[in-house]
Amino acid sequence: MIMTEPFEFELVFSLPEGDHDAFALTDAVFEAGFDDALVGTGIPGLVGVELEAEGEDAQSVILDAARRLSKALPPGTRLREIRPDLVSLADVAEKLNVKRQALAQRRMPPPSLGGLYRIDEIAAALIEATTPEAGRRRPRFDVAPIQKWLRAGCAARQLNAKLTTRELDPVSVEFVPAPDDARR
Incomplete structure (x- = not known):
């Protein structure tokens, strides 16, 4: 199948x-x-x-x-x-329905060009950010709804x-x- x-x-x-x-x-x-x-x-x-x-x-x-x-x-x-x-943090934040600052506070890859980020690097950073570390809060956003993007x-x-x-x-x-x- x-x-x-x-x-x-x-x-x-x-x-x-x-x-x-x-x-x-x-x-x-x-x-x-x-x-x-x-x-x-x-x-x-x-x-x-x-x-x-x-x-x-x-x-x-x-x-x-x-x-x-x-x-x-x-x-x-x-x-x-x-x-x-290439995407901006504002693009990603809009998709996630969060403020850009919520992403800026996370560990993100370095921008590629003029504040734009490579989408695959952002995807990896988001997956890492949504995996809670021991003793740390879970992030307030869910990546699942934007997986197709x-x-x-x-x-x-x-x-x-x-x-x-x-x-x-x-x-x-x-x-x-x-x-x-x-x-x-």
Whole structure:
């Protein structure tokens, strides 16, 4: 029996030049089979799609969703970014429904860039923070409700790296063979 689990993530696409109707973009997302997605069209030239999907592993779930969406959105649309990847303590606190200070008081990894943290390092720190040490209070937050978001984070970081190094084509959302692979 194949076990599936839910993952929560956001895909950000850059749109081709020109005007794009927000309603048409939203309809395209829904027609691709993502009826429960949140669609963000507030930044010209970009569309963000926040969704939850189930599957065996985060990377295949994210890639499947990105491929389906890239086919449904206007031709020339490019996958720009997958989130969560780098997150702020405020992002994590909002997900946990706690104040940012509740996290800042815990042992957290060093920030990576401008106050942003790598999601997989934050996930490990949260797991450690929710494991009570002898003689210490239990933290006042529960990580269980955001596990689907945290589980998607490691795959998001890996896929963003592949987008950056051009190992993942942003238009087709297919892996590009390495030059050595193409000659064999």
